Amino acid sequence: xxxxxxxxxxxxxxxxxxxxxxxxxxxxxxxxxxxxxxxxxxxxxxxxxxxxxxxxxxxxxxxxxxxxxxxxxxxxxxxxxxxxxxxxxxxxxxxxxxxxxxxxxxxxxxxxxxxxxxxxxxxxxxxxxxxxxxxxxxxxxxxxxxxxxxxxxxxxxxxxxxxxxxxxxxxxxxxxxxxxxxxxxxxxxxxxxxxxxxxxxxxxxxxxxxxxxxxxxxxxxxxxxxxxxxxxxxxxxxxxxxxxxxxxxxxxxxxxxxxxxxxxxxxxxxx
Numbered sequence: 634x635x636x637x638x639x640x641x642x643x644x645x646x647x648x649x650x651x652x653x654x655x656x657x658x659x660x661x662x663x664x665x666x667x668x669x670x671x672x673x674x675x676x677x678x679x680x681x682x683x684x685x686x687x688x689x690x691x692x693x694x695x696x697x698x699x700x701x702x703x704x705x706x707x708x709x710x711x712x713x714x715x716x717x718x719x720x721x722x723x724x725x726x727x728x729x730x731x732x733x734x735x736x737x738x739x740x741x742x743x744x745x746x747x748x749x750x751x752x753x754x755x756x757x758x759x760x761x762x763x764x765x766x767x768x769x770x771x772x773x774x775x776x777x778x779x780x781x782x783x784x785x786x787x788x789x790x791x792x793x794x795x796x797x798x799x800x801x802x803x804x805x806x807x808x809x810x811x812x813x814x815x816x817x818x819x820x821x822x823x824x825x826x827x828x829x830x831x832x833x834x835x836x837x838x839x840x841x842x843x844x845x846x847x848x849x850x851x852x853x854x855x856x857x858x859x860x861x862x863x864x865x866x867x868x869x870x871x872x873x874x875x876x877x878x879x880x881x882x883x884x885x886x887x888x889x890x891x892x893x894x895x896x897x898x899x900x901x902x903x904x
Contacts, residue, residue, distance in 0.1 A: 639885065643680045645749055645893050646687050647853040649731045652711060653689070653751060654857055660702050662695035663847045665860045667754060667830065668837075672874050675863050679853040685885040687751045690830050692844060693821045696755040700727060712748070716780055717810035721745055723784035725777055725813050726832055727753035735900040737889040746890075746904075748897045754832055756844060757817045758825035766827040766838045773816060773831040780809035836870045 657664050666674050667688040673681040680687075691699055703713045712730045714722040722728065730736075730748035737746045760766030779801035782794070801809070828841045846861040860866055867874040877883075892900065 638891070639683065639685060641893055642685060642749065642891060643853065645731060645734060646680070646751065647855055649711075649729065649749060649751060650687060650689070650852075650857060651855050653729055653753075654855070656703065656706075657691075657699065657858075660698060662691060662699050664689050664691045664695070664699075664753075664858050665844070665847055666850075666852070666857055668833065668870070671859055671863055672867055672871060674850050674852050674857070674859055675867060676875055678851045683883040683885055685887045688754065689751060690754040690756045692828075693755050693757045693817055696727075696753075699753075703727070703729070714747075715810075717805075717807040721784065723781050723806065724752075724832075725780060725810060726755060729753060730897075732898070733894075733896050735890070735892040735895050735897040737891065738887050746897055746901055749891065749893070754830040755817060756828050756830050758820045758823075758841060759827045759829040759831075759838055760820075761826045763827065763838060766825075766829060767835060769816070769820060770829055770831060770835055770838060773813065776809060776812050776816065777832070779804070780806060780813070783809075839866055839869050 654664075665671065667690040669681055669684055669686075670688045673679055673684060690696075700715065703711075704715065704718055710731055710733045712732045713719070714724070714728045714730070716723050716725055728750050730750045732748045734748040735746060736749045738750075759769045778797050782798040782801040783806060824841065826841055827838055828844055829838045843862040843866045844860055847858045848861045849856040850859045850863075
């Protein structure tokens with residue numbers, strides 16, 4: 634993937650993110666950039682130059698309000714997916730696409746092609762100590778494994794794959810999402826010391842206080858919300874995040890094919 638292609642992708646992802654930002658502002662929910670996107674905001678005032686995706690998160694109550702709003706709204710060029718609500722999607726978190734574009738993602742799906750996207754994660758209370766939080770994290774990943782085996786291909790051992798795939802396909806996406814949402818509701822009945830996005834890795838289990846304040850930060854030519862304690866969060870998740878990785882590790886990971894000027898439906902019809 635040439636650098637100019639990534640720059641084009643970044644420009645269109647920033648436009649997509651700004652549209653999501655405007656929706657959040659209109660319904661008064663707070664979000665934060667997450668993971669490598671948050672790292673890019675702090676270290677580069679925008680995208681990590683070799684990055685090819687974008688992540689954001691909302692605390693559970695705001696996530697539910699946002700989810701319920703966008704899954705019923707009408708929009709000229711945005712499209713949202715969530716397992717249990719849309720077909721051919723098996724992620725337990727929201728994904729928003731620019732349907733004016735084509736993006737073929739490298740993953741374990743059945744070669745589904747849609748538009749460029751942003752992953753939108755719920756951030757939930759996980760426990761009053763790291764041990765409790767990690768136990769809930771593992772429970773979520775257990776439920777997630779059944780859901781995702783309904784549409785993704787994994788290679789982690791024949792017996793394990795057979796068991797997860799067999800049980801996963803016995804029940805619907807709605808069934809597994811009901812289980813996952815029930816865990817989130819239980820955890821968020823009362824505030825706890827630690828939160829997690831659950832669909833990341835265990836380093837994302839962090840003190841809840843880090844997600845108590847949100848501030849606008851420059852990102853490319855826009856301003857997007859980030860947690861005020863971004864530095865503390867990034868140190869916990871990435872360590873010395875201001876140090877660039879070795880040049881050989883500065884790679885994009887998701888792209889088979891992309892076209893910012895052809896709607897994915899048109900691309901599918903051609904192919």
